[in-house]
Amino acid sequence: MRLIRAKNYDDMSLKAANIIAAQVSLNPKSVLGLATGSTPIGTYRHLVEWYQKGELDFGKAVSINLDEYCGLSGEHPQSYRRFMRENLFDHINIPADRSFLPDGTQTDSVLECARYDRIIEEHNGIDLQLLGIGRNAHIGFNEPDSCFACGTHQVILTESTIAANTRFFEDEAQVPRKAYSMGMQAIMQAKRVLLIASGADKAEAIRNSFFGPVTPQVPASILQLHRDVIVIADEAALADCPAEA
Numbered sequence: 001m002r003l004i005r006a007k008n009y010d011d012m013s014l015k016a017a018n019i020i021a022a023q024v025s026l027n028p029k030s031v032l033g034l035a036t037g038s039t040p041i042g043t044y045r046h047l048v049e050w051y052q053k054g055e056l057d058f059g060k061a062v063s064i065n066l067d068e069y070c071g072l073s074g075e076h077p078q079s080y081r082r083f084m085r086e087n088l089f090d091h092i093n094i095p096a097d098r099s100f101l102p103d104g105t106q107t108d109s110v111l112e113c114a115r116y117d118r119i120i121e122e123h124n125g126i127d128l129q130l131l132g133i134g135r136n137a138h139i140g141f142n143e144p145d146s147c148f149a150c151g152t153h154q155v156i157l158t159e160s161t162i163a164a165n166t167r168f169f170e171d172e173a174q175v176p177r178k179a180y181s182m183g184m185q186a187i188m189q190a191k192r193v194l195l196i197a198s199g200a201d202k203a204e205a206i207r208n209s210f211f212g213p214v215t216p217q218v219p220a221s222i223l224q225l226h227r228d229v230i231v232i233a234d235e236a237a238l239a240d241c242p243a244e245a
C-alpha cells in the first residue's frame, strides 16, 4: 500500500483527481470503477474542471460504478445514478451507454447481479477503482460480514450505514434497506485501487483497515492483499494510525 498524506479534504481531492487524470490521459480507453458518497465530490469537481478546459477527454473511457440502492430508479434524487450524473457524467463526455451502474429497480437480484458481473467481465475488469470508505470500513456496500462476499450481490445495509446515509434523505425511514454492490472480487481484480478518506469519522476505519488484521469484519482490510493500492487520506483521517505510517 502506498499512503499519501493530504493536508485536508481539498488537498486529498486534488491528489486523487491527478491520479485519475493521469490514468485517463495515459490510457483513454480506461475502465474506471467509480464511487459515490461525499468524499469523491471534490475529486469529480477537478475532473469536470479539467475536462471543461479541454485538458481531459473521457470520450473513449468506460465507467462501472460500485453500487446502487435497491428500489430507487435512476431518476430518484438520492439514487447513485442521479448522483453520478449531477457530479460527473452530465459535465464530461463519457458516453452514456458506457457508464454503468446496477439497476436498483430490478427486483430479481440473481438476474441483476449476474448482468452486472457480465458487464465487468466483458470490459476485462477495472483499470482504476476509486473507493471511499464507510465508518465501519465498508467499501462499495460490502458491509462487515462473516466472509468476504465475492461477486455482485444484494446487501442488507447495516444500521450504522443507514444512519450515516440518512443525511441525504428526508428521514431515516426513507433510506433504502437494501442495495446492489459490486463484490470484493471485482474490486480486488482491479489493476489499481485508489481509496480516499477525509475527516475524523474515518480515522478508526483507516486504522483498522490498513494497520490491523485482514478480516471480513473490516471489509477494506482485504485491500492489504492487493498489490497496487494507493490510499490518500487527510490528517484527520490518519489521526489514529501509527506515527511511522
Ligand SMILES: N[C@@H]1[C@@H](O)[C@H](O)[C@@H](COP(=O)(O)O)O[C@@H]1O
Pocket (backbone or CB within 6 Å): 035, 036, 037, 038, 039, 040, 066, 067, 131, 132, 133, 134, 135, 138, 139, 140, 141, 161, 165
Ligand atoms: N456506498 C457508499 C460508499 O461507496 C461510500 O464510500 C460510503 C462513504 O460515504 P462518504 O464518502 O459520504 O463518507 O458511503 C456509501 O455507503
